[in-house]
Amino acid sequence: MDYEGRKIKLMPKQQMEEITFMAQTAHRSTSRVLDIFELLSTTSSDGATLTEIAQALESPKSSILPILQTLVARGYIDMDYRTNKYSIGLNLYMAASIYRSKISINKFIDNEMQHLTAILEESCCLAVLNGRHSLFLHRTDPQSGVHCQKSPGKEELACLGAVGKSLLCDYKLKEISDLFLSNGQSLPNDVNLYRIHVQMEETRFTGLSYEYGEVESGIQCIATPIRYQEKVVAALGVILPIFRLTPEKVLDCTRLLPVSAQRIENTLSSTTEDISEIFSLNGFRNL
Incomplete structure (x- = not known):
């Protein structure tokens, strides 16, 4: 074949197909390794069995086992031969520790939120409880970000929004009543604290909370609590404009949000x- 006066020898079709196959196989293998790391980083401390890993990754045990054996041999995961469970190994922990020492927690949280935004193509927000309000600290947006009140420095009544319900999910009904109705405070006429408390109870068990336009018309949100020493310290949410809302996107949010919260x-x-x-406005100011 001639190209700009130079003779170019074309690679045989069979050889091209072999190279393409090898590249795809290598890519799949790399993805499997990363899938295993991500799965084990969010499972309980005692780890997961080969069957549990294969089921979670929707992959046959025969293709997962050699990867696990290699990772065990290299010290990146551990194998408990009494329970047949795999867990994060010392070498992976050391690699993560080196990375961790280079960035702040705030940067790590920002990276996790950016990751969520990239996958879901929706804005992601972080908030803390400030009195009876949710105070938004940080937000990540895709190119087609939606304009709404859930921006750093803004507040919304905690008993209405999804992030607020996550922040309050451990509160008893009396604690909620004291927070929102003491000292002559009042709530909008259509707000039923008992019904909201039931929603917060559901959040405590499912790890997810929802809003359906209660705060802003046309804006829905799904959120999950973030705990430190067993106490809720913040809430992570995905902002969903109704015109882009699909069952598939809701399913992705409910699947990915708890994983990101667990990593944090x-x-x-x-x-x-x-x-x-x-978890302050100042902590995210200089990212």
Whole structure:
């Protein structure tokens, strides 16, 4: 074949197909390794069995087992031969520790939110409880971000929004009543604290809370609590404009939000940084 006066020898079709197949296979294998790391980082401390890993990754055990054996041999995951469960190994922990020492918790949280935004193509928000309001600290947006009140520095009544319901999910009914109705405070006429408390109870068991336009017309939100030492310290949410809402996107949110929250909680569990400083407007100001 001639190209700009140069002779180019074309690669045989069979050889091209072999190279393409090898590249695809290598890519799938790499993805499987990362899938395993992500899965084990969010499972309980005692780990997961081969069957549980294969089921979670929807992959045959025969293709997962050699990867697990290699990772065990290299020290990136551990194998408990009494329970046949795999868990995060020392070498992976050391690699993560080196990375962790280079960035702040706030940057880690920002990276997790950016990851969610990239996958879901929706805005992601972080909030803390400030009196009877949810105070938004940070937000990540896709190129087609939606304009709404859930922006850093803004507040909304906590008993109405999804993030607020996550922040309050451990509160008893009396605690909620004291928070919102003491000292002559009142709520909008259509707000039923008992019904909202039931929703918060559901959040405590499912790890997810919802709003359906109660705060802003045309805006829905799904959120999950973030805990530190078993106490809710923040809430992570995905902002969903109704015109882009689909059952598939809701399913993705309910699947991915708890995983991101668990990663953040795992990182918080070993931090020496001040939690009140991490979850503050100032903590995210200079990212």
